[in-house]
Amino acid sequence: MKKRIIIATTAFLFLLTAVLSPPLTQADFLIKSKKHSDALVIMGQQQKPEKDEIGATWLAKDKMRRDEGEERTTVVRYDTKKIYVIDHTKKTYSEIELPIDMEALVPEQAKQILQTMEVSASVSDTGETQTIQDWKCTKYLVEISMSMMGMAMPIKMDIWTSKDLGIDLKAYEKFSTEMLALNPMFKDLVEEMKKMEGYPVLTKFSMTVMGSEQKFEEQVTSVDKTDAPAGTYDLPEGYTEIAFNPLEQGR
Numbered sequence: 001m002k003k004r005i006i007i008a009t010t011a012f013l014f015l016l017t018a019v020l021s022p023p024l025t026q027a028d029f030l031i032k033s034k035k036h037s038d039a040l041v042i043m044g045q046q047q048k049p050e051k052d053e054i055g056a057t058w059l060a061k062d063k064m065r066r067d068e069g070e071e072r073t074t075v076v077r078y079d080t081k082k083i084y085v086i087d088h089t090k091k092t093y094s095e096i097e098l099p100i101d102m103e104a105l106v107p108e109q110a111k112q113i114l115q116t117m118e119v120s121a122s123v124s125d126t127g128e129t130q131t132i133q134d135w136k137c138t139k140y141l142v143e144i145s146m147s148m149m150g151m152a153m154p155i156k157m158d159i160w161t162s163k164d165l166g167i168d169l170k171a172y173e174k175f176s177t178e179m180l181a182l183n184p185m186f187k188d189l190v191e192e193m194k195k196m197e198g199y200p201v202l203t204k205f206s207m208t209v210m211g212s213e214q215k216f217e218e219q220v221t222s223v224d225k226t227d228a229p230a231g232t233y234d235l236p237e238g239y240t241e242i243a244f245n246p247l248e249q250g251r
Contacts, residue, residue, distance in 0.1 A: 028228040029167045031057040031199070031220060035069070038215040048214075055218060059167055063233045064175040074182075075233055076175045083178060084235055085244060093235055094244035100181050106246050114184055119146045121189040123196060132201050132219070135162035140196050144189065155207045161198030165223045172199055184246045 033055040040048040053069035062078040073086040081098040096105065106114065121144045128139040137160040144155035163169060173194070180190050205216040 027225045029059040030224045032222045033220045035218045040214045042212045091239045092242045093239050117148045121192050123192040135164045137162045158204040160202040162201045163198040
């Protein structure tokens with residue numbers, strides 16, 4: 001009887017301690033990727049050179065940071081209800097309030113330009129599966145029909161997603177929706193993208209502009225659970241704030 005009382009008392013104290021003690025800090029996830037863009041040549045003139053770079057995404061419960069190579073960073077912070085779009089080449093940043101009010105963000109001149117654009121999008125599950133590295137992936141087809149002043153610019157993406165990366169997928173989906181909403185051209189894509197389940201492990205993108213095709217590919221190379229360095233989700237010092245330009249985001 002005494003032994004049972006001791007066991008019951010110990011169990012009770014353990015549960016009480018677990019309830020009253022603050023939860024342990026959860027480490028963030030660092031997702032690295034390799035990215036390749038083909039050269040873009042329009043009417044015989046090279047608009048963009050071929051490019052290889054490394055991408056990195058930090059994911060926490062209420063924060064996310066995505067580095068597009070060394071040039072650009074986007075930070076989403078639900079704790080402060082802010083999004084920061086940072087340009088490291090110009091040492092500037094734009095601050096956007098959450099929830100996003102695109103109507104307020106887009107200047108009148110840009111609204112006139114956007115009114116000349118027609119965009120529709122669809123996302124479909126192809127049913128194809130494949131193991132990429134150690135992750136079981138499902139293939140989705142994303143098709144975007146975009147035209148501006150009668151000029152068609154079709155976009156196609158093959159996206160292989162996985163639920164096996166060990167990350168908080170609900171948090172990621174919430175963050176990615178906010179980032180996609182920053183591009184006014186893709187407002188119809190926001191709901192469609194919710195059809196995809198999992199994290200994009202491999203993305204193959206192609207866009208046709210004036211008869212020339214632009215190709216881009218990004219593949220996740222590693223996923224690590226680790227503490228983010230101090231300042232990861234903060235603005236860099238010495239940068240100048242500028243107004244957010246949705247058309248620049250679209251570009």
